[in-house]
Amino acid sequence: MTPPPGTGRPVVTFGQPETYDDQGRPRPLRARLRGRAVAAAGCVVLGLGLIGGAVTGSWLTGDSGTDGERGTFAAAADLWHSVPVDQLFPPTVRGDGAGPGGSDRTWTRIAVAPDSGCAGAFDPLLGKVLAPVGCERLLRATYTDATQSHVTTVGLLFTDADAEAMRSLDDRFENEDLGSRTDLVPRPYAAKGTAAAGFTTEQRATWTVSVLTDAPVVVYAVSGWADARTVDEPQPAEAAMASGATTAPAQAGLGHEAKGLADRIERGLRKNVTSPTERPS
Structure with a gap:
C-alpha cells in the first residue's frame, strides 16, 4: 500500500x-x-x-659518534676476507696532488704479501705497542712510484679490538707521540724479483701510522729508495713533508710517498665498507 x-x-x-x-x-x-x-x-x-x-x-670522512657507526665498525672488521685484494690494494693508485708542491703521483703495485697473522711482522717494540688491540689479520702490499725510484709498503692491520680499545690506542699514539719514534717504524715487505727486493729494515726512510677509531684497523706505510740504499735515521712522514725540511728523505719526497699512499688506501677501505643489512646474500 x-x-x-x-x-x-x-x-x-x-x-x-x-x-x-x-x-x-x-x-x-x-x-x-x-x-x-x-x-x-x-x-x-x-x-x-x-x-x-x-x-x-x-664513516667515509672519519667522523664519529653515531649509533649507525657501530654497524659500520663491525662491518669493517670483515673486509679482510670479504673484499677482493684488488679493491683493498688496487694495482694502480692515483695520488692527484699528493706529491711535493701539490704535484700528482701514481703508484703501481709490485707485490702483495699473503695475508697472515702478526708474528714477526713488526719490530718487537712496535709489536708490544700494538698488542692491546690484538691481531685478526695483517694485509700488506708494496708499491713503486712512476719512476721506480721509490718503494712503499702499505699495511692494513685488522685488530680484535672494540671501538673503546681503538680510541685508547689512538690516544696513546697522540699523547706519547708514538708516531714519531724511530724505534716504532713498521717493517717493509720485500718481494724477490721486484724493485722492492732490497727493501729491508735498513732501507726504511719515512713512515706513517694511523690508528682508526671508527674501524678496527691500523693503517701504516713505510717508504724507501728502490736502489736499496741504507738510511741511518728514518724520518716521520709528517716531518719529511714539512716546509723547509732538508733531510735526504724529505728532499726526495719520500714523506709524500708514505703519507699519500697510506691516505688513499685508507679512503679505499672506507668506500668498501657496507652496513651488515646491505650485504649481498
Whole structure:
C-alpha cells in the first residue's frame, strides 16, 4: 500500500564527499587522502635515505659518534676476507696532488704479501705497542712510484679490538707521540724479483701510522729508495713533508710517498665498507 504523500520516510544516500582541484573540478575526498598518504610515505623514505646517507658519509670522512657507526665498525672488521685484494690494494693508485708542491703521483703495485697473522711482522717494540688491540689479520702490499725510484709498503692491520680499545690506542699514539719514534717504524715487505727486493729494515726512510677509531684497523706505510740504499735515521712522514725540511728523505719526497699512499688506501677501505643489512646474500 502506498503511503499518503508526505508521510513516508525520505530515502537518504551517502556519496563520497567532494573537494575541488586547482581547476575547480570536483575531486573525491578519497583521492585527496590517497595523495596525502603517498606524499607522506615519500617523505618517510626520503628522510630514511638522508639519515642513512649521513651515517655512511660520516664513516667515509672519519667522523664519529653515531649509533649507525657501530654497524659500520663491525662491518669493517670483515673486509679482510670479504673484499677482493684488488679493491683493498688496487694495482694502480692515483695520488692527484699528493706529491711535493701539490704535484700528482701514481703508484703501481709490485707485490702483495699473503695475508697472515702478526708474528714477526713488526719490530718487537712496535709489536708490544700494538698488542692491546690484538691481531685478526695483517694485509700488506708494496708499491713503486712512476719512476721506480721509490718503494712503499702499505699495511692494513685488522685488530680484535672494540671501538673503546681503538680510541685508547689512538690516544696513546697522540699523547706519547708514538708516531714519531724511530724505534716504532713498521717493517717493509720485500718481494724477490721486484724493485722492492732490497727493501729491508735498513732501507726504511719515512713512515706513517694511523690508528682508526671508527674501524678496527691500523693503517701504516713505510717508504724507501728502490736502489736499496741504507738510511741511518728514518724520518716521520709528517716531518719529511714539512716546509723547509732538508733531510735526504724529505728532499726526495719520500714523506709524500708514505703519507699519500697510506691516505688513499685508507679512503679505499672506507668506500668498501657496507652496513651488515646491505650485504649481498
